[in-house]
Each structure stands twice: as C-alpha cells, then as structure tokens.
Amino acid sequence: MLRVLSFSLFVASVVGAQSVPTLRTGTQLVVVDVVVTDKNGAPVHGLKETDFALRDEGAEQKVLNFQEHPASASQRMPELPKMPPGTFTNYVPLRQDVPLNIVLLDLLNTPLLDQGYARQQLEKYVMTLQPGTPISIFALTSRLMMLQGFSSNPEILRGAIASRKTMSPPLLLKPQSQTDDESDSKQDVDSTHPLVQAEVRANLDEIATNQKDFQVQARTQLTLDAINQLSRYLSGFPGRKNLIWFTGSFPVNIFPQGDISTSFSNMPSMAEEYRDTVNLLATSQIAVYPIDSRGLFSNPIADATGRHFAMGPERVAEEQAFSEQTATEQTAMRVLASSTGGKAYVNKNDLTAAVTDAIQSGSSYYTLTYAPTDKKQEGRFHRIKVNVQGGGYRLAYREGYYAAAGKLHTVAIDSHAFSAEKAGNTVMQRSMLRGAPEATQIYFTTSFTVPGGKESLSPVLAKGSISTSAAKGPYRLYKAVFTADPNSITALPDGADKVNVGIEFVALVYDANGVLQSWAGKTLRGALAKAKYAEMVKAGVQYGLDVSVPAKGDFYIRTGVHDLASDRVGALEVPASLIVAKTGTAHP
Structure with a gap:
C-alpha cells in the first residue's frame, strides 16, 4: 500500500513539476x-x-x-490526476480498502460445449453485481487478452463477456484415453496376423502417449505464461486480488507436493518458470478461485446415443482413464486454490452462485x-x-x-525479440507484445514530445530507432521520456564499496495487426561505486528514446521499463493517434 501511495504522489509531482525519481534498495x-x-x-x-x-x-x-x-461499503473508484498533454502512465488509481476481482475465461483448457454455459452464468452474475465491486475480465486462448479493465458497471462487463466468442481448444485432448480414430485403428489391428498385432498396438499406444505429452506440455507453457502475465499486470495494484478462473481442466499443479527435484521431473525445462509463478502469485497477493466450467458432468462415452456404447474391455479402460483424469484435474484445482488462499468449485451446475461465493469469501481478510x-x-x-x-x-x-537469489536478468532487446512469431520467452519480451496486459510491477510515465516543438514528416528514421521490413516511411518522430517509480528499482550489493544496477528502457511501434514496425531501446547496467550510486540517487533516473512512427495507418506505441535485478516489468501501450492529438499535431 505504501508503494502505491508514494506513486500516487509521484504521479502528482510529474503532473505538476516533472520531478525526477530516485533509486532505492529494499528488504x-x-x-x-x-x-x-x-x-x-x-x-x-x-x-x-x-x-x-x-x-x-x-x-x-x-x-x-x-x-x-x-468488507467495505460501495464507493466510487478514484480518478487519475489529469496528465499533461502527451504524457501517459500505467498507473491505475483504485480503492485500497476493497479487494479486486479478476475473471479469467479459460478457452484454452475448456471444452467448446462448456464455454457457452460458463459465459451465460457469468453474464447472469454481473447483472446482479453490487455497486462498487471492481471486476476486470480476461480471456485465455493461445495468449492472454484483456477484455475489460476494472469496472463495476454491469452493462460494460456484460458487453465484454459477449465480445469473446467460443472457440475449439486446439490443444485439448478428449477426456477419454483415446480418440475414436485411435479406437478404430486398434480394432483394425485385432484382425491382423497375431504375430504383428502386439507390436502395432504398442506403436499406436506410444504415438497416442507422445501426442498427449506434447499437448499437455504446450498447454502447461501457455497457462504458466498467462498466470505470470496476469500477475505482473496486477502486481502494482494494492491489496488482495481474487482470481476467478473459469476452466474445464488444469494441465498442471504448480505447487510442489514434495521435493522440487521430483515435482518437476516431467517438465524440467519449466522448473524456473514454476518458481516464478508461485512467487508472482504471492507477491501480487493473488488468491485463485477455480470454477470447473463443466459443472456436474459424466463421461461422454456413457451416452447411449454414442456409437461405442457397448462396454467392452476397451471402454472399461476408457471409463477408468476418464475418472482418473477428471480426479487429477479437479485435485489440481483444489491444490491451486488452497495453496493461494482461495477456494475451488467443482461438480456444481450453479456457476453464478460460485462466483458470488468466491467474491464474498475474498472480501474480508x-x-x-x-x-x-x-x-x-x-x-x-x-x-x-x-x-x-x-x-x-x-x-x-x-x-x-x-526464496530466490537476486541476479541480473537477461536483456530483451534484439532484432526479433518482439515479433509474436519469433519472440523469446523472457518476461520482458512477453510483456512487450502488442495487446498484452500492461504490467504494473514498475509504475512509470512516458511523455511524448515533438522534437523542435513542431511536427515534420521525415523520410528516414530517428537516430537510434530501428525499423523492420514491414515499415514504410515517411515517419513521425517523437522523443519518449521515461520517468519510473523510484520504489521499483533495485540495487544489488557488490562487495563493500559497489552496487549493481540494471535498467532496460524499450519503445516499440506496432500496426493494428501486431506486426512490429520499428523499435528503440537502451540498457543501463553495471557496477557503481557507492559514491556514484549516491549521486545517481540524488540526481534521479530518467531516460529518453527517439521513436519513429509511420505516418500512414493506425499504429500503437508500447513502452516498457525492466528492472534487471528483480526482473520486474512495467508496460504501457498508447495508440499513436492519441499521441498525435495530445501533442497538437494532425494526420495529413
């Protein structure tokens, strides 16, 4: 809460005097x-x-x-102080005496038939929403998308829910142990020569197992990335957050049930991201309330209308596999809920009542x-x-x-870092993709000005700005000046006389389809003598980048700050058309 209050004053000072922040270390x-x-x-x-x-x-x-x-009585949410022309911030003023509620519609892990029912139940709830209850809505497909920022207006929230259509999850396997095609293949094997029957059946089983492992690992990676992005978005907001997660299955249990070396044995490459996820949920004060979107359900193969209703040995095995898979998924939901201070809702058809109970349960603490x-x-x-x-x-x-050791993290800047198809998997790269939630681990402002005070189109890029093959001139040139929250930057001790500091500043220009047009970035890092560090603290830290925006078309500028010591990130996305209006220029 203290950090949020200090940045509220910081924003006010930026508005009034454009004061410069300082760096601080913390316990x-x-x-x-x-x-x-x-x-x-x-x-x-x-x-x-x-x-x-x-x-x-x-x-x-x-x-x-x-x-x-x-639990507090309903009140209006506070408003952001008026910003100077051309100045934007990722700081969102919210009441500090009420928890925030976040709804996640998980389309990645939910069967198609259950998605519509979950949306219907959620729409029913928001129409009875108590005034002053802040809710934001996200959707998870192959990436995390914000459908609506925090609002307590039922009509706005209902519109956001309706805006996201159902989709068939490409990575979600059937709940049975095998698909119908696999079953037919095995039946065909039964008619082959006995000598080859066992080998062919074993090969089919291996193919099915490999396919399942690949899809589960892909879903796990996408789900972890989404949790991490959402946590970084919520990090800067004060107090408790209740994450109400509508999902049809959980691909992973992120909390260790034993020694870490065995907990992550199936996916060793994800061990560090598991740890980051646990800590992000903790530091962001997020309690998870999973709601099984399938409600009270049974194995679909037991449906007498199905073409495989006969309960032969194969179907008995499938029934057992279905029961085991369902139990594993629901156990993962319960573990995630209890491990974060939330509550799981499974085998319940009244999902509206589940949302109501989740919000009430997390309102007093x-x-x-x-x-x-x-x-x-x-x-x-x-x-x-x-x-x-x-x-x-x-x-x-x-x-x-x-309890993770502090270190300087990887710098994100390179020529392909922020392409949706080629992006790496670092925190900064994921946070800086077009349309990603705006991370609030580091609050900052970005002030855009026109060099010389008067706009003129340039046939070439600004110095330090790099274009991609998709960009076409002429360009509008802007100076983007970053001013970061001093409480969010960490200095790591380096012996008795030095500290290590690393800060990354990035500005990216995307078109409306998320294709990168140009970018600029700078990393300030190194060991500083304590005397030099004291001078930096006294003088403060600001940095400016030259940004080049194609003159024709709709474009978006995404700016970000990355603290390399803590791996904290702040991100902000602004339509270039709004920047043009703020600086008093106009499209030709």
Whole structure:
C-alpha cells in the first residue's frame, strides 16, 4: 500500500513539476493474506495481531505489519490526476480498502460445449453485481487478452463477456484415453496376423502417449505464461486480488507436493518458470478461485446415443482413464486454490452462485507482513504456517514461496525479440507484445514530445530507432521520456564499496495487426561505486528514446521499463493517434 501511495504522489509531482525519481534498495518482505471464517463459513472480525502465530519453515516470525480488511461499503473508484498533454502512465488509481476481482475465461483448457454455459452464468452474475465491486475480465486462448479493465458497471462487463466468442481448444485432448480414430485403428489391428498385432498396438499406444505429452506440455507453457502475465499486470495494484478462473481442466499443479527435484521431473525445462509463478502469485497477493466450467458432468462415452456404447474391455479402460483424469484435474484445482488462499468449485451446475461465493469469501481478510529470519536465498520452497488462538476457525492463506537469489536478468532487446512469431520467452519480451496486459510491477510515465516543438514528416528514421521490413516511411518522430517509480528499482550489493544496477528502457511501434514496425531501446547496467550510486540517487533516473512512427495507418506505441535485478516489468501501450492529438499535431 505504501508503494502505491508514494506513486500516487509521484504521479502528482510529474503532473505538476516533472520531478525526477530516485533509486532505492529494499528488504525482502513476505505478505500473507489470511481469510478467517467460523464453522458456518461467516467471516470472523475483530481479531488482533496477538491472536495470530506465524511460522516460516517451522521458525516463528515477527509480524511487522498487521491489518484487518473488512468488507467495505460501495464507493466510487478514484480518478487519475489529469496528465499533461502527451504524457501517459500505467498507473491505475483504485480503492485500497476493497479487494479486486479478476475473471479469467479459460478457452484454452475448456471444452467448446462448456464455454457457452460458463459465459451465460457469468453474464447472469454481473447483472446482479453490487455497486462498487471492481471486476476486470480476461480471456485465455493461445495468449492472454484483456477484455475489460476494472469496472463495476454491469452493462460494460456484460458487453465484454459477449465480445469473446467460443472457440475449439486446439490443444485439448478428449477426456477419454483415446480418440475414436485411435479406437478404430486398434480394432483394425485385432484382425491382423497375431504375430504383428502386439507390436502395432504398442506403436499406436506410444504415438497416442507422445501426442498427449506434447499437448499437455504446450498447454502447461501457455497457462504458466498467462498466470505470470496476469500477475505482473496486477502486481502494482494494492491489496488482495481474487482470481476467478473459469476452466474445464488444469494441465498442471504448480505447487510442489514434495521435493522440487521430483515435482518437476516431467517438465524440467519449466522448473524456473514454476518458481516464478508461485512467487508472482504471492507477491501480487493473488488468491485463485477455480470454477470447473463443466459443472456436474459424466463421461461422454456413457451416452447411449454414442456409437461405442457397448462396454467392452476397451471402454472399461476408457471409463477408468476418464475418472482418473477428471480426479487429477479437479485435485489440481483444489491444490491451486488452497495453496493461494482461495477456494475451488467443482461438480456444481450453479456457476453464478460460485462466483458470488468466491467474491464474498475474498472480501474480508487479514494481512500479515514479515521479514523471514532465514536470510538464505537458496531457491528452496518455504512453507508458511498460520494459527489463530481459539477453536473452530477455518483459515485460508497461501502455502509458501521460493526464496530466490537476486541476479541480473537477461536483456530483451534484439532484432526479433518482439515479433509474436519469433519472440523469446523472457518476461520482458512477453510483456512487450502488442495487446498484452500492461504490467504494473514498475509504475512509470512516458511523455511524448515533438522534437523542435513542431511536427515534420521525415523520410528516414530517428537516430537510434530501428525499423523492420514491414515499415514504410515517411515517419513521425517523437522523443519518449521515461520517468519510473523510484520504489521499483533495485540495487544489488557488490562487495563493500559497489552496487549493481540494471535498467532496460524499450519503445516499440506496432500496426493494428501486431506486426512490429520499428523499435528503440537502451540498457543501463553495471557496477557503481557507492559514491556514484549516491549521486545517481540524488540526481534521479530518467531516460529518453527517439521513436519513429509511420505516418500512414493506425499504429500503437508500447513502452516498457525492466528492472534487471528483480526482473520486474512495467508496460504501457498508447495508440499513436492519441499521441498525435495530445501533442497538437494532425494526420495529413
């Protein structure tokens, strides 16, 4: 909350005097939101700090900050201070006394027939929305898309839900252990010579298994990327966030059920991203409320109208595989919910009631903040344990976090980094793609000005600006000046006399289809003597990039700031037409 308040003042200062921020270092803090209910599920109010006992890996911790957050009466959301012409920010003013609610329509992991029902139930809920309840809506396909930013207007939210059509998930296998074509192939094998029958059947099984493993791994990667992007978008907003996730299956359990070396044995290349996901959910104060979009359902192969209704040995095996898969998916939903302090809703047809209960459950909570007594940054998972004096209480809170060592992360800038087809998988590259949610881990402003104060079209790019083969001149040239929140930049100690600082600034120009036209970037990094660092702190940090925008057509400028020490990112996307209007120029 303090960081948000400070940036609110920072925005005001930028508006008034264009003041320059400073860099600061910070102590690792762990924030734990705890929902306390009685045996009837009603929230418990009035508990004191002394009523709570908090342990990290079994060691008792001292609570540095304690707050109770009761459900608040509805109020209007605050407004952003008026910005100077040509100045934009990724800062979104929101009330700090109410949790935020985020709805994710997971079309990637939900069967086609269940998507329409989930949308219908969600539309039904928003029409009964209590005033002052902020909700944003996202959709997950092969990428994460924001359908609507935070709003409490039922008509606006309903329109956002209706705007996203259903789609057939290309990576979602049938719930049976095999498809109909595979079954027919095996039946054909039954008529072949006995000597080749076993080998052919084994080959078919191997092909089916490899296909399933590939599709599950692809869905897992896309799902993890979406959680991470959403977490970075929500990071800068104050307080608790309730992620209400409509999904038909969960491809992965991101929380370790044992040693990390065995938890990620099937997908070792994703181990680091698993850890990042757990920590992003923790630091962003996100509690997950999965809702099974399938409701109360049974195995479709048991339908008497199907062409394989006969329950022979193959169908018995499929029935067992279906039951095991369903149980695994629903267990993953429950684990994710309980591990983040949320609640899972499975085998329920009234999805509207599930949304209502999720929002009510996450509206009253306590926040405990502590600095772990174990300062080792060895990458191990730390389990958190919270107890409350008195009997009969039910507690919901996040299970733990990874104590990851600080390091300077990879710089994203290269000639193909931000093409949707060729982009790498770094945090900055994913955050800077056209239309991606605007990350708020680093709040910043970008001020656009026309060099010389008067626009003139240029046949060539601005100095330091690089074009792609898709770009065509002439160009409008702008100076983009970044001003970042001082609380978001980290300096890593380097011996007794130095600190390491790394900051990346990027400006990208896309067309309406997400095709990169031009880009500019600069990375400031290195070891600084403490005296030099003190001068930097005193002088502040700003940086300007020259941006080149094609004069003809609709284009979007996406700017970003990347703190290499913490891997935190801030991103902002602005239509170039709005920048033109703000700076007093006009299209020819």
